[in-house]
Amino acid sequence: MKLSYSFIVAQGVKSLILFLQNSWGSIQHPYNTYRKLAAGKNSIQVIPLFLLCLIYFGWTTLIHVGLRSHPLLVSFNFVKLTIAFVATFFLVIGALFLVSRLFGGKGTLQNLFLPWSYSLMPTLIWFFSTSLLWLSFPPPRTASVQGQLLSFLFIVFSLFLFYWKGVLYYLTLRFGMRLDFFRIAGVSLVIFPLGALYAVILYRVGIFRIPFI
Numbered sequence: 001m002k003l004s005y006s007f008i009v010a011q012g013v014k015s016l017i018l019f020l021q022n023s024w025g026s027i028q029h030p031y032n033t034y035r036k037l038a039a040g041k042n043s044i045q046v047i048p049l050f051l052l053c054l055i056y057f058g059w060t061t062l063i064h065v066g067l068r069s070h071p072l073l074v075s076f077n078f079v080k081l082t083i084a085f086v087a088t089f090f091l092v093i094g095a096l097f098l099v100s101r102l103f104g105g106k107g108t109l110q111n112l113f114l115p116w117s118y119s120l121m122p123t124l125i126w127f128f129s130t131s132l133l134w135l136s137f138p139p140p141r142t143a144s145v146q147g148q149l150l151s152f153l154f155i156v157f158s159l160f161l162f163y164w165k166g167v168l169y170y171l172t173l174r175f176g177m178r179l180d181f182f183r184i185a186g187v188s189l190v191i192f193p194l195g196a197l198y199a200v201i202l203y204r205v206g207i208f209r210i211p212f213i
Helices: 005-028 030-037 043-065 071-102 109-118 120-136 145-176 181-204
Strands: none
Touching: 005 030, 005 043, 005 109, 005 145, 030 109, 030 145, 043 071, 043 109, 043 120, 071 109, 071 145, 071 181, 109 120, 109 145, 120 145, 145 181
């Protein structure tokens, strides 16, 4: 049966509303928001988030490759980043699931999908901010008072996003895999070194200098 135009529009509006609500909730009320997300319902709400990720990949490709570059080069870089992002996303979910199972986790991949998807919000904001800063104030930067103040503010901003990311990571395992603090710490002792190794591999092959995780 063919989907009607009105149904597609309704689903699109619904996904956007849920995305906005849960994005704000992950800042204001992350505990309650992630408890609901771990139920794994209305997965369509991640569409706006993934579209924003694609917009970023298109944006950063144009910044680094240039508007006047050959269309094939632009397309190749965009597709390369997109494939690497999708592969990394599901690889991380799979790793979190398998390692959490080893530590007694009782959740499913479906329980992890939405929580981990929303944990990309601080990542996306940081990457967008970094690219805008690079475009507005390209290196080399002076050691003036204004330059030092800008660097200080960006460090503070980055630390806030890092803290937010850490909270969402913890809640992903807490509700997605039903782990307590000590088991989450054990999972982290396995996941973090693997993540560091994966980041090095991505850097060596020239895909991401900093992994989009």
